[in-house]
Amino acid sequence: MSSGVFNVALDSTIGALQIGSSFAIFLFGIVSLQAYLYYDAFPEDSWKYKVLVAAVWILELGHTVGISYEVYHASITLYGKPNELVTFPALGAVISLSGAITLLVQGYFSLRLYRVLPKPYKYIGVFCFLLSAIRCVGSIYLTFPAATARNVSQYNKDWRWLVTSLLVVGTAIDIIIAGSMSWYLAKQRGKGFLRVSTVIDRLIGFTIRSGLLTGVSAIVLLICFLTMPDNLVWLALYTFLAKLYSNSLYSALNARQSLREEVSNSFPSMDRYSRPKNPRRDGNASSRFGPHAISIEMKTTTETTPDDSISKAFPDKYGMTP
Template sequence: MSTGLLTHVDLSGSMGALQIGSIIAVYIFGIVTLQAHIYYTTFPGDSWKYKTLVAAVWLLELTHTVGISYEVYRATIVLYGRPDLLTSFPVLGSMTGVGGAITLLVQTYFSLRLYKVLPKPWCHIGLACITVSTMRFFASIYLSVRAAQATSLATYRHDQAWLISALLTSGAVVDIVIAATMLQYLMKKREKGLQRMATVVDRLIAYTIRSGLLTSISAAVMLICFQAMPNNLVWLAMYSFLAKLYSNSLLSALNARQTLRDEITNSMPSVDRFTRSKGGLRRDGSVDPARFYNASQVISIEMKTTTETIQDDVKAGPSYQLDADQKI
């Protein structure tokens, strides 16, 4: 009776990491779905552009999640007991283009806010971010095709290492530029505004940091793993849920508008009494600017929502405008 030689294959750094990444991806997709549901139920009167954007992001995330889940199923079930065949992941590689599309939509949304709120020539920072993000998207399509055709992940990684590093670096840089520029703008508005508006501006600053910090840090960590650990799939596992962080940043920014409205109402309760007594509310609950916008000093804090003009003093005094349909 021959004993033979048993070869132990350690898959903890490859399939183990990829499986953990897929679990995190599915979990975050559940959060994305919940955020999308909250958006449609909370803001039924939003523009069709925002509704279409949310629907497009959710459908792309669904496709991305299905692709990742299938790749894990293929590796753990279809190819069970055949670690020698785990040399390529064509379906997961093809999802690179889907992730690039999600990143493009989200970064374009935040970049357009910069373009609309910043004065010239600083508004062109937003256009520059859109340009870089668009180039990044086309590069992700190229990588997606090459990954689907690759017969070996090691060869693909070696041949496309510079482009993968460029994509991760550019994505993190765009996130940092958007967040830093918006923070600078909000800090200037806070210094010029009255004390009672400081809470609202602080909340906007927190949302800005939250939307850009997590995605940029994740992209940077993924780049470090890609460069420092070439013999495992930890970087690929992180990629499987990186795009979902972008989706959550977009949806959380859209859903945060209701919290901001509550902050304004709590900090300026006299506004609610004034608007109800004068009948100046629209059907969607916002204040009609044509009725109350008559002061010369304005602090414009835009948040991509319906226009709300808040008058500090009915007879004389500054008014505060939240106009996010056109600006932040």
């Protein structure tokens, strides 16, 4: 590095950025599809869920626009001028949007932990939410220096400690959430019938996969950021990290349909108390069962602890607001 210019290897700068952005746009398509499927399958969900899904999608749209602008700036505006590829004016906005998306997703799963785990373990959810909020503040703090940086490599050197801290904290939150939920479900697994254990195994697998994907991606991003500061491989990975979080949230919401069907198949007696499989045809569950629908279900499930553990892990699945 000298005089604010570095020797550019196009395959690890513009090429890496274009590959990362292409994958990010592909993931945004999946995010949009998942959002559509959610609104189509769960029109009777709480307005809080609907606002959450809409907010994440709008943030993802802005995130995708910012990434697309950076690719256009690097490959079109600076075409034939690779040595000027040292600034990324939209990077600050992308960092802030990514932090907000991560906060919403991790906040959702943290709230689930708080409502599922018994005391004193339920406060793990509060701890995770506070860490995620601090992480979001750190991301917003990085916005201005990222947008005004004259050299991305110098930005890496000046703010490496904070970027590293944010990535480590985000990974730790994912591991804590996935580990805590898996621990709780595993404790319930041996308390019931084989069919209940099969459903719980599915929940454990889904929980681990959701946290593992984002956690491993953040670790790979951190390694690239620390070991390859003079190219854009780390930025290419960063372009789609937030979309992995969004997909994990939408997958968790949309997976309720298949999980509800599996629970109903394992316990046929619960069919008449679960929400209708086709709410548009059968109407709203609360209007069918009245204000005491939840209390009726609780009476039928308190006889077996595993049923209650499943409804706690996915309380909205039975028409109860988490």
